[in-house]
Amino acid sequence: MLLEEFDPERRAVINPDQVVKPVENMPEVAVTCFSRKTFERMLEDLDTEIITWNGTANGEEPVYRAVYKGMPIALFILDVGAPVSVGMLEEVFQMGVQKVVIFGTCGVLDSRIEDCSIIIPDRVLRDEGTSYHYAPPSDEIEVNQKSMKMFTELLDELHVKYTVGKTWTTDSFYRETPEKVKRRKAAGCICVDMECSANAAVCDFRGKKLLQFFYAADNLDAEEWDSRSLANHSRMEDKNRIAAIALEAAVRM
Template sequence: MILKEFDKNKSAVINAFDIVKSIDGFPKIAVSCFSRVTFDRLVCELKGVKIASTCTANMEIPIYKVIYQGLEVALFMSYVGAAGCVAVMEDIFAMGVQKIIAFGTCGVLDLSIEDCSIIIPNRAIRDEGTSFHYAPPSDEIAVNVKYTDLFVNILEKNQLKYTVGKVWTTDGIYRETREKVNLRKSQECICVDMECSAVAALSQFRDKDIFHFFYAADNLDSEEWDARSLSNEANPLEKDRIATIAMELALVIGDK
């Protein structure tokens, strides 16, 4: 089986550092989100200055530097989908970042999880292809092995609701059938996303800290799919608040 062909050699034919060079004085911590609207608002509010860029095959991904309460932070928008997301993060690490905080939406598999509430994944089912190039074959992978307690403290201090649990990471957004949803629920998944298991595998393989959390969006735990706040334009102020929480975590772990 192709997905069992894991190679632990950290050097490949093409590496991020072959294309992206280290940048002197680059921030050691980065915050990233998947929503263009939220990202643009965050860059604007914090008066971000463009310091670099990377790219995928069909788009430029600018990277900004902001100062948040005295801490230098790089901001970039993550690519949607496991393969592109991980490749961009590889580039960011090659530039000099040591830690990344990433946040974005997820679909909920538990109707009781409220719209826009925080979800902290602790394990991920690997139903995508990228993670198998970064970690030996397995059904699941540990997520957020560091910093969860620190993040929970921030959430509780700000009186934000949160849930900790397992995520189902899948490439096939239009193949989340009712049977698969029910199966993943039976395997204790509370939400579904497209990148988390791959990001966790990258973190382990490169020995870099990545903290990845979600805010609840569309609901798959009902007879009919409910988009809720999945749209980038929905609940912008609440999503701005979530972005601020990510910056608060950066402030706490930036020097750790």
């Protein structure tokens, strides 16, 4: 099978260092998310400057430099979907980023998980294609192993509730059928996302430190799909708080 032919060769035909150069004064730590509205609100609270650009086929996105609690931090937005998320990470790593905090929404497979609450994945079911080019084939991959203790201690200090568990990363959100949801729940998954397994794989392959966490959004654990706070305009105060938590985590990485 195609997804079983992982090649560990470090050099590919096209490599990040052929299209991106290191950026002077690039912070070692970066914070990124997938929601443009959340990202824009995070920028409003910080003194930022554009230091470079991260391009995709859909156009260029600015990479900002900010100082938070005395620490320089890079800020940029990730596009949704495993292939483009990994491509953008590859390029910021080539620019000089060594550690990255990624946060975004996920769908819950357990209705007991409160809307907008924090979920920290510890394992990921790899139902996408990108990660298989960065790690040997397997059904699951570990994530956050180097960041879990730091992040849970931070959340405990802040008295923020959270859930740790397995997520299901899938490429096709319109094909999350009832039967697949049932199977993923039986496999121990508590939520579903579109990038986590691929992000974990590229960070492991490139030797970068990753913290990825979610805030619960739509509920798939019901007779009918419930969008809850999935929309960008919903529960903005809670999402601002989650962005602030990401910045605090970056300082501790």
